[in-house]
Amino acid sequence: MxxxxxxxxxxxxxxxxxxxxxxxLGRQGAGKGTQCTRLARHYIVPHISTGDILxxxxxxxxxxxxxxxxxxxxxxxxxxxxxxxxxxxxxxxxDTRTRGYILDGFPRTxxxxxxxxxxxxxAPIDLAIDLEVPEDIVLxxxxxxxxxxxxxxxxxVQAPPRYDWICDVCGGDVVHREDDTPDAVRKRLDLYSKxxxxxxxxxxxxxxxVGVDGIGSADEVTQRIVHAIExxxxxxxxx
Ligand code: AMP
Numbered sequence: 001m002x003x004x005x006x007x008x009x010x011x012x013x014x015x016x017x018x019x020x021x022x023x024x025l026g027r028q029g030a031g032k033g034t035q036c037t038r039l040a041r042h043y044i045v046p047h048i049s050t051g052d053i054l055x056x057x058x059x060x061x062x063x064x065x066x067x068x069x070x071x072x073x074x075x076x077x078x079x080x081x082x083x084x085x086x087x088x089x090x091x092x093x094x095d096t097r098t099r100g101y102i103l104d105g106f107p108r109t110x111x112x113x114x115x116x117x118x119x120x121x122x123a124p125i126d127l128a129i130d131l132e133v134p135e136d137i138v139l140x141x142x143x144x145x146x147x148x149x150x151x152x153x154x155x156x157v158q159a160p161p162r163y164d165w166i167c168d169v170c171g172g173d174v175v176h177r178e179d180d181t182p183d184a185v186r187k188r189l190d191l192y193s194k195x196x197x198x199x200x201x202x203x204x205x206x207x208x209x210v211g212v213d214g215i216g217s218a219d220e221v222t223q224r225i226v227h228a229i230e231x232x233x234x235x236x237x238x239x
Pocket of ligand 1: 028050051052071072073075076078083105106107112188
């Protein structure tokens with residue numbers, strides 16, 4: 001991959017772990033969670049979702065988790081320094097250092113992106129993918145989406161789990177996310193325009209951005225993203 005040298009580590013004689021360091025941008029409901037899970041399997045790297053980390057902390061009942069939940073239920077962003085600390089701790093772990101990662105939900109502000117650049121100064125990210133889905137479509141998707149409280153697998157009213165809202169992957173309860181209320185969703189979309197959209201220009205300026213059409217089946221979108229990453233790896237089109 002461009003920029004970094006994660007790619008190509010040998011793995012027990014069973015071929016090569018491709019490895020990649022990616023940031024996935026996109027509105028809530030653009031399919032980031034689904035695509036990040038698929039990409040993490042494809043590239044055999046950890047999927048780091050800040051939303052999942054915060055929800056797990058809340059479920060564990062830590063003080064931090066309870067505080068984070070107050071922000072989440074309102075649809076507000078946590079302060080930059082707090083979330084930067086959370087991601088910083090995760091990025092020093094062995095798996096991310098040796099294999100790479102897929103960052104989902106971070107950075108969400110230019111301040112967070114600048115902190116990420118510092119945190120990764122020795123091994124910068126390869127690419128930021130902007131998963132493009134218009135606002136009217138994400139609104140529809142969010143009202144229909146359901147999520148496993150234990151493992152975070154996404155479902156929808158149109159594509160439910162096999163048995164009575166029990167997760168196919170881990171057996172957890174599949175529910176409507178608490179912060180998917182109309183008010184909180186509206187606030188998150190407004191925050192996305194105000195705080196996160198400027199990141200598109202930020203990564204574009206660094207020639208790290210690739211826009212990918214997020215409309216279509218999960219397979220189609222994954223193929224587009226992988227193609228974008230591989231093209232970039234061969235020194236292909238950027239932006
Ligand atoms: P998500 O699952 O990515 O939609 O995140 C759920 C909620 O977690 C967001 O609405 C925020 O309250 C909080 N959150 C997740 N990532 C961040 C971040 N990078 N910066 C600030 N707050 C975040």
